[in-house]
Amino acid sequence: xxxxxxxxxxxxxxxxxxxxxxxxxxxxxxxxxxxxxxxxxxxxxxxxxxxxxxxxxxxxxxxxxxxxxxxxxxxxxxxxxxxxxxxxxxxxxxxxxxxxxxxxxxxxxxxxxxxxxxxxxxxxxxxxxxxxxxxxxxxxxxxxxxxxxxxxxxxxxxxxxxxxxxxxxxxxxxxxxxxxxxxxxxxxxxxxxxxxxxxxxxxxxxxxxxxxxxxxxxxxxxxxxxxxxxxxxxxxxxxxxxxxxxxxxxxxxxxxxxxxxxxxxxxxxxxxxxxxxxxxxxxxxxxxxxxxxxxxxxxxxxxxxxxxxxxxxxxxxxxxxxxxxxxxxxxxxxxxxxxxxxxxxxxxxxxx
Numbered sequence: 001x002x003x004x005x006x007x008x009x010x011x012x013x014x015x016x017x018x019x020x021x022x023x024x025x026x027x028x029x030x031x032x033x034x035x036x037x038x039x040x041x042x043x044x045x046x047x048x049x050x051x052x053x054x055x056x057x058x059x060x061x062x063x064x065x066x067x068x069x070x071x072x073x074x075x076x077x078x079x080x081x082x083x084x085x086x087x088x089x090x091x092x093x094x095x096x097x098x099x100x101x102x103x104x105x106x107x108x109x110x111x112x113x114x115x116x117x118x119x120x121x122x123x124x125x126x127x128x129x130x131x132x133x134x135x136x137x138x139x140x141x142x143x144x145x146x147x148x149x150x151x152x153x154x155x156x157x158x159x160x161x162x163x164x165x166x167x168x169x170x171x172x173x174x175x176x177x178x179x180x181x182x183x184x185x186x187x188x189x190x191x192x193x194x195x196x197x198x199x200x201x202x203x204x205x206x207x208x209x210x211x212x213x214x215x216x217x218x219x220x221x222x223x224x225x226x227x228x229x230x231x232x233x234x235x236x237x238x239x240x241x242x243x244x245x246x247x248x249x250x251x252x253x254x255x256x257x258x259x260x261x262x263x264x265x266x267x268x269x270x271x272x273x274x275x276x277x278x279x280x281x282x283x284x285x286x287x288x289x290x291x292x293x294x295x296x297x298x299x300x301x302x303x304x305x306x307x308x309x310x311x312x313x314x315x316x317x318x319x320x321x322x323x324x325x326x327x328x329x330x331x332x333x334x335x336x337x338x339x340x341x342x343x344x345x346x347x348x349x350x351x352x
Contacts, residue, residue, distance in 0.1 A: 002308040002345050004270075006206075007176075007289060010334030013208035013259055019249035020210065020242055028241045032057070036244035043251040044216055049189040054220040056230060057212055057243040061175045062091045063235045064201035064213040069138065070098035071226045072169045072199065077137030078103040079171075080122055084112040084146050086173055098233060103134050111284045112145035116158050123166050138198075139163040142173045143191070144180040147283075148267075148290035153186055153195045160196025170196055175203035175213075178260035179288035193218040204250055208259040208335050212246040259335035263289035266333035266342055273346035280349070283328060291331040295349065298323035302352035308345055 003009055028034045037057070044055045058064050065087050069079055079095060081087055083106035087095045096102060105122050109115035119139070127135045139159065144150045151159075160170050172192065174180070177200065181191055192200050199222070202214040217223050230236050237243055250256045271286040274293050283292040292313065295303075300312070301319055312319075313330035333342075 002303075002306070002341050004308065004310040004331040004333065004345065006311075007263065007332050007334040008206055010208070010336050012210045013255070013335060015249050015255055016209055016246050019245040023241045023245035030238045030240060031236055032240045032244070034241040034244050036241050036248050040214070040244050040247045040251065043248065044214070047188050047251060048192060048216065048218075049187070050193055050216075050218055052218075052220055054217045054223040056215045056217075056223070056226055057237075057240065057247060058215065058230065058235045059211045059213070059237065059243065061086070061173075061201065061203060061205060061213050062094050063233070064215050065140075065171075065173050066091065066094035066098040067226060067229050067233060067235065068171055068199050068201055068215050069095045069102075069140065070100075070229050071222045072138040072171055073099040073102045074135070074137065075100040075102055076135055078105045078126060078134045079137050079140050080105050080107060080114075080119060080168075081140040082107055082109055082112050082114050082142065082145070085140060085142050086146055086175065087140055087142075089146065098229065102137060111149035112142065112147040113149055113151055113155065114139075114141065114159055116162060119159060120162050123162060123168070136166055136168055138169045138171050140171045140173060141197075142175075144176045144183070144288035144290070147292060148288050149285045150180045150183050150287040152184065153190050156191070156195035156197070164196060169198040172197045172200045174200050175206055176260075176288050177202055178207050178256045179264055182257050182260045182264055183287045192216075204247060204256070206334070207250075207256060207263065209246045209250060212243045212250075214247055260289070262335045263333050263337065266337040266339075267291050267331075269339065270331060270333060270342050270345070273342065274349065277346070277350050279324075279326070281326075289333045291333075292328065293331065294326040294328045296324050297321060297327050299349050299352040300327050300329070303345065303348055306348045308348070
């Protein structure tokens with residue numbers, strides 16, 4: 001199968017399955033009081049060089065982002081995010097729901113990276129009407145972005161400096177943070193709290209876990225509020241050890257970075273091959289594990305007929321019509337993607 005639709009569709013890593021199986025032996029305290037959760041916290045503090053960081057686990061990225069933003073945002077505030085951020089495009093209003101109705105202020109910028117000048121204008125224009133208008137709230141960044149680009153530490157620092165100057169916290173949606181980190185070649189600390197990030201939603205589900213996401217508070221002052229929101233929102237697992245087991249294995253011996261490295265390597269191979277095909281073009285920087293490209297419609301037809309699964313991006317494009325007209329696509333690789341699948345995909349595209 002040539003499955004390039006989403007890294008959500010990939011299998012769990014064998015190390016994760018083995019860890020869950022070990023956690024299934026015997027009994028354990030519930031609701032996050034398990035010994036494995038203590039190990040997750042220890043690992044996060046060590047890896048991120050943040051001895052006071054607090055960690056909470058949930059099962060989905062939407063829960064992580066929405067509960068974290070709910071913790072940082074008052075209902076009369078707005079969250080500043082990119083117009084193509086996941087919290088805007090793909091979470092069915094969950095951030096607005098868990099913030100009790102806060103708005104999202106959408107910011108432009110190339111490759112789904114927030115443009116600092118546009119953010120500065122939006123911050124300066126928000127709140128001027130006093131009680132008649134929404135007030136400034138947190139800045140939310142997506143790392144890697146929804147278009148496959150990565151913020152460098154310097155780019156992060158510029159944006160977080162704007163937030164700091166306005167007294168605003170910074171949230172990072174890190175569903176693909178591991179992919180961004182190995183692309184940058186920097187440390188977890190330099191890519192988060194040292195660059196001004198207050199809360200990181202560290203993804204695992206897209207990178208080899210069964211289903212677990214970590215919300216990391218570099219400022220522990222917000223944790224108590226998050227705990228109540230997580231419970232009230234129905235996202236506190238009773239058999240929490242199965243989430244803990246996944247994350248403890250994920251962070252041990254650099255597994256999370258190894259899995260992300262494999263996914264990124266597959267995307268780079270795919271992008272390099274597509275760039276050499278007549279009529280193809282790469283639309284955004286390939287800095288993580290996503291490739292956005294344009295191909296003539298006839299090539300898409302051949303790929304689909306051969307069983308390739310991927311999204312036309314945007315969705316509303318049709319395979320019917322002029323065979324030479326370009327259609328744009330999103331291809332996503334995961335840790336398990338073999339070279340043979342990439343090469344077969346490229347061979348079909350080239351032959352078409």
